[in-house]
Amino acid sequence: xxxxxxxxxxxxxxxxxxxxxxxxxxxxxxxxxxxxxxxxxxxxxxxxxxxxxxxxxxxxxxxxxxxxxxxxxxxxxxxxxxxxxxxxxxxxxxxxxxxxxxxxxxxxxxxxxxxxxxxxxxxxxxxxxxxxxxxxxxxxxxxxxxxxxxxxxxxxxxxxxxxxxxxxxxxxxxxxxxxxxxxxxxxxxxxxxxxxxxxxxxxxxxxxxxxxxxxxxxxxxxx
Amino acid sequence: xxxxxxxxxxxxxxxxxxxxxxxxxxxxxxxxxxxxxxxxxxxxxxxxxxxxxxxxxxxxxxxxxxxxxxxxxxxxxxxxxxxxxxxxxxxxxxxxxxxxxxxxxxxxxxxxxxxxxxxxxxxxxxxxxxxxxxxxxxxxxxxxxxxxxxxxxxxxxxxxxxxxxxxxxxxxxxxxxxxxxxxxxxxxxxxxxxxxxxxxxxxxxxxxxxxxxxxxxxxxxxxxxxxxxxxxxxxxxxxxxxxxxxxxxxxxxxxxxxxxxxxxxxxxxxxxxxxxxxxxxxxxxxxxxxxxxxxxxxxxxxxxxxxxxxxxxxxxxxxxxxxxxxx
Numbered sequence: 001x002x003x004x005x006x007x008x009x010x011x012x013x014x015x016x017x018x019x020x021x022x023x024x025x026x027x028x029x030x031x032x033x034x035x036x037x038x039x040x041x042x043x044x045x046x047x048x049x050x051x052x053x054x055x056x057x058x059x060x061x062x063x064x065x066x067x068x069x070x071x072x073x074x075x076x077x078x079x080x081x082x083x084x085x086x087x088x089x090x091x092x093x094x095x096x097x098x099x100x101x102x103x104x105x106x107x108x109x110x111x112x113x114x115x116x117x118x119x120x121x122x123x124x125x126x127x128x129x130x131x132x133x134x135x136x137x138x139x140x141x142x143x144x145x146x147x148x149x150x151x152x153x154x155x156x157x158x159x160x161x162x163x164x165x166x167x168x169x170x171x172x173x174x175x176x177x178x179x180x181x182x183x184x185x186x187x188x189x190x191x192x193x194x195x196x197x198x199x200x201x202x203x204x205x206x207x208x209x210x211x212x213x214x215x216x217x218x219x220x221x222x223x
Numbered sequence: 224x225x226x227x228x229x230x231x232x233x234x235x236x237x238x239x240x241x242x243x244x245x246x247x248x249x250x251x252x253x254x255x256x257x258x259x260x261x262x263x264x265x266x267x268x269x270x271x272x273x274x275x276x277x278x279x280x281x282x283x284x285x286x287x288x289x290x291x292x293x294x295x296x297x298x299x300x301x302x303x304x305x306x307x308x309x310x311x312x313x314x315x316x317x318x319x320x321x322x323x324x325x326x327x328x329x330x331x332x333x334x335x336x337x338x339x340x341x342x343x344x345x346x347x348x349x350x351x352x353x354x355x356x357x358x359x360x361x362x363x364x365x366x367x368x369x370x371x372x373x374x375x376x377x378x379x380x381x382x383x384x385x386x387x388x389x390x391x392x393x394x395x396x397x398x399x400x401x402x403x404x405x406x407x408x409x410x411x412x413x414x415x416x417x418x419x420x421x422x423x424x425x426x427x428x429x430x431x432x433x434x435x436x437x438x439x440x441x442x443x444x445x446x447x448x449x450x451x452x453x454x455x456x457x458x459x460x461x462x463x464x465x466x467x468x469x470x471x472x473x474x475x476x477x478x479x480x481x482x483x484x485x486x487x488x489x490x491x492x493x494x495x496x497x498x499x500x501x502x503x504x505x506x507x508x509x510x511x512x513x514x515x516x517x518x519x520x521x522x523x524x525x526x527x528x529x530x531x532x533x534x535x536x537x538x539x540x541x542x543x544x545x546x547x548x549x550x
Contacts, residue, residue, distance in 0.1 A: 116309040119270050122296040123303040124323030125372060134322075138313045
């Protein structure tokens with residue numbers, strides 16, 4: 001057996017989690033502080049990917065970015081690029097599936113921080129970006145890191161939507177989760193066992209690493 | 224005009240309609256909780272947007288609904304001392320004080336921080352986190368943080384309410400001394416007339432989201448415009464009476480009530496309240512009014528409940544309002 005699947009899994013999960021963090025954390029802050037009529041509706045809609053079956057999500061993604069869709073057609077004609085049967089399609093699937101976990105956890109974290117600190121920062125001349133980076137984010141860092149860890153774990157384990165969008169091309173789009181399924185289907189039980197154990201160690205190891213850094217962040221404050 | 228506020232604001236069911244002007248170095252907004260004091264302060268700082276109105280500070284328009292001016296909080300250059308100080312828990316004392324100095328060169332920041340540390344006697348606490356500070360230390364750090372960027376106006380929300388009594392007394396004294404060192408106009412919010420009188424020259428009395436009276440502190444204190452204002456400036460006795468044939472409302476401070484036993488008595492003693500520094504007697508007059516009088520401890524060593532006394536205001540000490548102002 002080769003280690004392409006592990007490389008692809010890590011590449012997809014890490015890229016997806018970085019994107020989810022860059023988009024999801026500021027969005028979670030905005031959602032926690034926003035005060036408009038449809039706020040609860042938006043909050044609920046964000047969670048839709050958590051309750052929909054991944055294959056259903058994958059199907060919708062195919063409809064959205066497939067070559068015959070408006071977006072897919074444009075990307076294809078303008079850049080000769082397509083998410084379908086490409087590792088970026090796996091990233092897209094993992095991003096859509098895992099971001100709600102991050103947003104939800106981070107939003108709860110931001111909501112638990114008193115707004116008075118952010119107000120203090122504003123009266124001290126800080127811009128909104130500075131308020132976010134230097135006040136909101138450090139004060140909610142435990143929840144944010146927990147959200148990042150959840151998103152990473154979910155992205156690593158993603159199967160259904162990934163298979164629908166990126167397919168199962170060994171060495172190109174075949175992630176660990178899909179490789180395990182493939183190995184079991186083909187009767188390569190020892191491959192399946194090694195892959196499953198590896199994915200278990202990698203997932204748990206990443207969670208422990210994130211948990212430790214969250215703990216370290218907390219310790220710095222107490223000292 | 225130093226500070227000029229004229230705003231309408233609504234949050235939930237509460238509506239604020241505040242209007243006052245002050246030239247004083249220090250202005251106190253006095254009122255009970257729910258009077259709209261903090262909301263007014265927040266509007267001046269730009270933390271709450273009014274529905275309409277104007278806010279001017281030394282001729283600079285901070286807010287004007289007609290001209291569509293609404294400076295964001297970060298550009299108002301106003302220092303704000305929050306009620307619970309709101310020190311950043313993840314930053315040290317020095318980092319908290321330097322927080323408003325972003326964008327200035329490093330050496331300048333260090334100098335500003337050390338000046339604040341000197342001014343507010345925070346030596347040795349620079350590397351601590353707020354968690355490890357006493358209430359008084361936290362207040363001084365918060366003050367240093369607000370003052371370091373040289374604000375044009377300092378806003379203080381109940382600056383002493385989170386402190387225990389001895390700390391509060393010494394900090395009020397320190398604060399009076401500090402005012403001479405910093406020379407920043409300030410507006411402070413408090414429910415304590417003693418604090419307001421000690422710290423400010425101008426009083427703005429608020430109740431139910433409105434300004435009830437605004438003026439030099441002695442004027443407001445000695446000539447409250449209505450029974451509601453009188454209560455807030457510490458007039459304990461307010462009752463109906465008739466003067467020259469007209470129904471009126473009369474207010475008398477407990478210290479201005481005279482108690483004698485020689486002549487015809489008009490009131491019965493219900494109880495005495497010994498506050499240690501003050502001995503108060505609670506009387507019911509023959510008209511049914513409840514009266515509180517401050518008693519001279521040497522003359523009234525033991526007062527028997529149900530004993531009869533003549534209780535009357537000291538000459539010229541009564542505040543009189545037309546009855547239509549209500550009690």
